[in-house]
Amino acid sequence: MDRRSFLKLSGVGLGAALLGTKQADPARASHAHSNGMAMLYDNTKCIGCRACQNACKEWNRNPPEAGPGGLYDAPTELSADTWTLIQVAKPEGSDEWAFLKRQCMHCLHPACVSACPVGALQQTEQGAVVYDPDRCIGCRYCMVACPFGVPKFEWEETLPFIRKCTFCIDRLEDGLEPACAAACPVGAIAFGERDSLIAEAEDRIRNNPGKYVNHIYGKDELGGTSMLYLSHIPFEELGLPTLGSEPVTRLSEVIATYGTPSVALSVATLLGGLYYGFTRREAGAEEIGAEEATRPEEREVEEA
Amino acid sequence: MITTKEGRLSVGYLILVALAVIGLTVGILRFVNGLGATTNLSDDYPWGLWIVYDVFFIPVSAGAFMISAVTHIYNREEYHTIARPVVLAGFLGYLFVVVILLMDLGRWHKFYNILIPMYWNLHSFMFEVSMCVTIYTGILIMEVAPAILERLKWQNLLGMIRPLTVLIAGAGIVLSSLHQSSLGSLFLLMPYKLHPLWWTPLLPLMFFTAAAFGGLSMAIFVAVVSFRAFRRRLELGLLTDLAKIVSIMLGIYLVLKVGDLLLAGELGLVLSEGWLSLLFLAEMVIGVIVPIILFGTPKMRESSSGLFWGAACVLVGLAINRTSVPLLALKATGGAVYFPHWMEFTVAAACVAAGVLLFDLAVRFLPVFPEPETEAV
Numbered sequence: 227m228d229r230r231s232f233l234k235l236s237g238v239g240l241g242a243a244l245l246g247t248k249q250a251d252p253a254r255a256s257h258a259h260s261n262g263m264a265m266l267y268d269n270t271k272c273i274g275c276r277a278c279q280n281a282c283k284e285w286n287r288n289p290p291e292a293g294p295g296g297l298y299d300a301p302t303e304l305s306a307d308t309w310t311l312i313q314v315a316k317p318e319g320s321d322e323w324a325f326l327k328r329q330c331m332h333c334l335h336p337a338c339v340s341a342c343p344v345g346a347l348q349q350t351e352q353g354a355v356v357y358d359p360d361r362c363i364g365c366r367y368c369m370v371a372c373p374f375g376v377p378k379f380e381w382e383e384t385l386p387f388i389r390k391c392t393f394c395i396d397r398l399e400d401g402l403e404p405a406c407a408a409a410c411p412v413g414a415i416a417f418g419e420r421d422s423l424i425a426e427a428e429d430r431i432r433n434n435p436g437k438y439v440n441h442i443y444g445k446d447e448l449g450g451t452s453m454l455y456l457s458h459i460p461f462e463e464l465g466l467p468t469l470g471s472e473p474v475t476r477l478s479e480v481i482a483t484y485g486t487p488s489v490a491l492s493v494a495t496l497l498g499g500l501y502y503g504f505t506r507r508e509a510g511a512e513e514i515g516a517e518e519a520t521r522p523e524e525r526e527v528e529e530a
Numbered sequence: 531m532i533t534t535k536e537g538r539l540s541v542g543y544l545i546l547v548a549l550a551v552i553g554l555t556v557g558i559l560r561f562v563n564g565l566g567a568t569t570n571l572s573d574d575y576p577w578g579l580w581i582v583y584d585v586f587f588i589p590v591s592a593g594a595f596m597i598s599a600v601t602h603i604y605n606r607e608e609y610h611t612i613a614r615p616v617v618l619a620g621f622l623g624y625l626f627v628v629v630i631l632l633m634d635l636g637r638w639h640k641f642y643n644i645l646i647p648m649y650w651n652l653h654s655f656m657f658e659v660s661m662c663v664t665i666y667t668g669i670l671i672m673e674v675a676p677a678i679l680e681r682l683k684w685q686n687l688l689g690m691i692r693p694l695t696v697l698i699a700g701a702g703i704v705l706s707s708l709h710q711s712s713l714g715s716l717f718l719l720m721p722y723k724l725h726p727l728w729w730t731p732l733l734p735l736m737f738f739t740a741a742a743f744g745g746l747s748m749a750i751f752v753a754v755v756s757f758r759a760f761r762r763r764l765e766l767g768l769l770t771d772l773a774k775i776v777s778i779m780l781g782i783y784l785v786l787k788v789g790d791l792l793l794a795g796e797l798g799l800v801l802s803e804g805w806l807s808l809l810f811l812a813e814m815v816i817g818v819i820v821p822i823i824l825f826g827t828p829k830m831r832e833s834s835s836g837l838f839w840g841a842a843c844v845l846v847g848l849a850i851n852r853t854s855v856p857l858l859a860l861k862a863t864g865g866a867v868y869f870p871h872w873m874e875f876t877v878a879a880a881c882v883a884a885g886v887l888l889f890d891l892a893v894r895f896l897p898v899f900p901e902p903e904t905e906a907v
Contacts, residue, residue, distance in 0.1 A: 303573075303864060304573075305573065306573075337719050337720075340651075340653050340654065340719060341654055341656060341719055342651055342654060342656070343644060343650075343651055343654045343656040343657035343660055344643045344644060344646075344649040344650070344651065344657070345649050345650070345651045361640075361643055361649055362636075362637055362640070362643075363635050363636075363637050363638070363640045363641055363643050363644065364565075364635050364636020364637035364638070364640075365634075365635055365636075365656055366576040366577060366636065367654075367656045367716070369573070369576035370576055370577055370720070370723075370856075370860070371719045371720060373720075373722050373723065375573075375574075375863030375864070378573045379573060379576060379636065380566075381564075381565065381566030381571070381572065381573070382564070382566050382567075383564055383566070384562070384563060384564035385564070385636070385637050385639065386564065386565065386566070386636045386637070387637075467722060469722060474719050474720070474721060474722070475653075475719065477718050477721075477731055478653070478655065478715065478718040478719045479653045481715055481718060481731075481734065482652065482653050482654070482655060482658065482715070483652075483653070485711075485715075485734065486658060486708060486712070489707055489708055489711065490704055490707075490708055493703065493704050493707045493708075494700070494704050497599075497700050497703055497704070498700070501602075501696065501700070
């Protein structure tokens with residue numbers, strides 16, 4: 227799908243006016259942790275051994291998944307029990323193979339956090355997007371909202387939870403790096419501060435002309451993600467979605483912050499006005515009637 | 531419609547009862563066995579038929595707030611004759627939306643988390659939708675209450691509610707406006723997933739407009755069908771006025787839809803997207819253009835069959851739209867396909883059946899329709 231331009235907004239006075247002022251946006255400040263922790267995955271270094279996948283399962287005590295025929299082969303997609311995954315891409319007409327490590331992107335402006343009605347998904351100071359199972363009501367709006375299809379559901383359970391990569395928040399709190407990064411035998415997964423990892427990625431591109439696609443995936447996508455990628459083949463051929471630098475949360479949060487109260491207030495005022503007008507017309511010259519008619523208007527505005 | 535003249539049960543009635551009973555049983559299975567066992571939902575399609583049910587029946591039930599706006603705010607007394615059946619239908623519509631919503635919640639036993647202020651995420655349109663559904667259902671109960679209280683002859687309570695009628699109606703309209711538009715706002719987060727024929731920053735406005743004409747069309751539909759079924763004389767003039775309003779709203783909607791695509795330079799998508807283009811065109815033709823013609827022609831909107839078919843077309847168009855946005859035009863993460871499980875269909879059908887049955891019961895035991903000899907309204 228093409229990147230959506232906000233040209234469409236030229237039709238909406240209110241929305242356009244609000245979105246025009248980029249800086250005066252409270253919704254923007256709330257999720258930005260541009261220098262939290264991050265991981266840089268370099269698929270030119272990856273050998274596809276899936277040690278990261280195993281380490282993730284071990285640390286998080288996630289059971290292996292049996293494929294068709296009951297064989298415990300490697301899973302092909304993220305699931306409630308598989309939070310990270312090595313996938314292999316071979317673009318059509320090319321002899322090159324390329325690896326891709328999948329897991330939660332830990333967006334700087336996470337759609338899932340913005341979507342969750344009960345705050346079950348939250349972003350920590352370090353940039354990890356984490357889940358509070360006690361709050362979750364199982365509406366699955368996070369699954370629908372996530373541009374990367376990361377949150378998964380325990381479909382076999384009677385009372386299922388959402389499950390996804392936690393950035394190994396329980397290891398981070400103890401000063402350890404995420405299990406996948408710690409397990410990688412070839413240093414394909416670097417863990418560190420986001421700014422320094424971006425600098426490192428830029429160095430690798432600069433010092434190895436022709437080796438990498440000149441793009442750090444995740445640096446700007448959707449306002450930035452904590453997972454950063456370097457690749458030797460174009461990212462769309464790896465299966466990563468082509469995304470703009472505008473956070474998907476922005477429009478939604480601006481409309482929620484300003485649109486909702488404005489709609490409530492203006493509808494209440496309009497109704498009050500109409501009611502006042504009509505009642506007054508009926509009451510004619512009777513002053514008492516006109517006085518009483520003003521009350522519902524005031525009450526409605528307060529309620530909104 | 532449901533009972534014969536002699537009061538014996540008709541076949542239709544038995545089918546509705548059977549559907550409701552089967553649905554209830556399947557509903558119990560869903561709570562015992564979980565969503566995975568009773569639906570075809572998956573990680574690729576986390577939302578399915580039940581979400582479609584909700585986003586369709588919420589605007590359909592908007593007839594209640596549109597009619598109560600006209601009766602109370604404009605103080606148009608003549609609309610009181612259809613206000614009660616329409617508000618009743620709206621209430622039943624919401625009641626079963628709540629039932630389906632609970633069914634659809636994976637962790638339904640925690641639904642009360644939405645009411646805990648320290649959990650509230652004010653950025654979430656799912657939060658706004660949930661709050662509005664909860665409060666508005668309460669308001670509809672208060673709007674339906676006078677009919678029940680009149681029947682029970684509880685004059686005291688009735689006397690307490692009466693003066694609040696206008697306030698209740700006003701609050702209902704404010705909540706509905708928020709709620710219908712926030713249903714569209716749910717999809718603002720998905721510019722990369724919802725097809726550009728449907729994704730636009732104007733989604734809340736589109737959904738609100740659709741609720742306004744969809745709700746009024748349902749009001750027309752309920753009035754024509756129920757007055758005919760229960761053999762009441764119906765003043766067509768009222769409905770003709772409503773139909774005229776609907777045709778204007780449909781015109782606005784058409785301008786919004788086409789103008790939005792035109793401004794975004796995406797009008798070509800109307801033809802280039804294969805079956806998605808067809809889906810879009812089907813909604814525009816069946817749900818917008820045909821009813822504009824039907825309701826725009828005085829001769830058509832003055833006849834009960836013209837009113838019936840016009841309203842039916844609008845509702846079909848709305849159904850197409852509300853199947854497209856949360857399901858058909860929303861890109862799935864994997865390559866899987868989704869077709870609802872028979873249990874999903876059964877539960878949805880049972881809710882519709884139970885709604886019709888309860889409407890029938892209410893009409894027979896409560897003063898819903900005006901009696902010719904007395905002033906029941």
